[in-house]
Amino acid sequence: MRIFSGIKPTGDTTLGNYSGGFRQYAATQEQGEAFFCIVDLHAITVEYDPVALHERTLDLFSMLVATGLDPDRTTVFAQSHVTAHAEASWLLGAVTGYGQLGRMTQFKEKGDQQEFVASALFNYPVLMAGDILLYQSDIVPIGDDQRQHLELSRDIAERFNSRFGHVFTVPDGVYPEVGARIMSLQDPLAKMGKTGSSEQGTIYLLDEPDAIMRKFKSAVTDSGRDVRRAEDKPGVSNLIDIMAVATGRTPESVEEEYGDAGYGTFKEAVGEAVVELIAPIRTRYDELRADEGELLRLLGVGADKARAAAAPTLERMYEAMGFVRL
Template sequence: MKITPRVFSGMQPTGSLHLGNYLGAMVNWIKMQETHECIYCVVDLHAITVWQDPAELRNAIRQVTAAYIAAGLDPKKSILFNQSQVSAHAELAWVFNCVSRLGWLNRMTQFKEKAGKDREQASVGLYAYPNLMAADILAYRATHVPVGEDQKQHLELARDIAQKFNNDFSASIIAEGFADGIFFPQPEPVITGAATRVMSLRDGSKKMSKSDPSDLSRINMTDDADTIAKKIQKAKTDPEPLPSEEGGFSGRPEAENLIGIYATLVDKPVDAVLAEFGGQQFSAFKKVLADALVAKIEPIANEIKRLTGDPAEIDRILADGSSRAREIATPIMGKVKDIVGFIRS
């Protein structure tokens, strides 16, 4: 079972897809499907680490799938599916629960941030989330994972789990025909682009987020032109003109964020954007930025609306993707069972 270069990534079906998701992840996903074998997943198992209304969850799964496709993911070029339809994710997560160490999970900063003061009331699923993320990746023996900066620690844990599994079961792995004793690869992070971490429009020190109570903090991929213009007009800035070079962003996170967004939208280096707009006031730049956002988002929003009008077609696409994903994951999970020592029919 040769390790094939393969990309895996996923996104939760919670809240509206926003500009941070699009520029920070999906732009890169769309590019990679032209050069790699890509598997993209709606991670609904991760979503239920906090309680979800069942009807709303079903709608959210379809909504984010529609957004994936509208943004440019081609379900014929890539495998697009929802996680709960492929049992290998949950099965491998349990094996990894038994490989991973408590000390490793205790160091995961995202659990501490999400659980906050109510840590004792958090679900076990939220705590063990990183083990499931490792299973998502390694159920396909993926070699590359497009991730945001906030997920790098989880990917490092996936690498640790892969290495420990290979070490713990090295004799069995060799006995199963892997002469080098390596079954799981060490997945590599893929982090590229000027806006891999898009920040809030209201606070440049915080990541743009679905969970922010202020809708003005983010650009949703379903926003219309007037809403986009309003949000950019109200976006927090400072009284100084735009800097003329990248070193001029010191202490100016909002300026850096808006410039990074525009640079990614128009596919130009940040220094080229600063050469064009440096020294100007934000009022003029915001109009240009709003126009660029409308040009990019309006067609996507229209396509999301069209796709969500046909939920049966979205379900068909997910079912097809799940079938193709199982073709890859099922034999890998079978080999894991053999390596661990399970008896299977």
């Protein structure tokens, strides 16, 4: 089984990243040959700071390892270190419809926020497809917000295979049963993201315990006092999902224990559980991030492994499309 997923080195990593991504990565690496990519080329689709990109890449690599990825058994690498990704993106552009890209939700949302809309923002879903398809990925562990991108990748793979012969495995998405999309503590209808979310509504994986507790104590809840999930109670439902993720329990068992506890008691309990979850992650992250030389060495090892894995697929693409090869 081949496994692939990627994450952008932008913003500070959050509890939402852990819930929808990192914990899945650590779990799925046990299921087969896994590739996890820091998609730094995706980070330049909007205005960015080059110095921050450099630092964020090393930050994110440290966090991926701190949350459970093992570089000795899993290929963890930076996208820009494997030029096959950029090449595959150009080739796949030949089987990607303009209309499909224009309908991508994230393009429309991010484009509306930019004074200058780069063509890279429009085209980056093709690059994402290349990321996934180069490794003949069987499964892609991702958060709920990436469903549309994976479906496009599947469409591109099927269209390429139909036109040029079978080259790609058509991948399936793997989504967390609980916590696929963690929402802001201040606006439970908005995703808790690395960018664009309120500070008070976002739990960062490097937050101090006191800051985490303050944020949970001020979390927006709903009318009533019973701690149970419901469509008309997005705030409480979000807190229940966070508690389930932090403790490894089911939402139903959380409801059973805290159903009549009241919102104040429950918010404090969720905060304490998250503090306990994050504490060893922060400790391990600090240890890793302090040794930049070792991080660069490990990234080099990952890049070598990724290049070797991607090369056969890229060669098959060129041959299937009719290019003269030397």
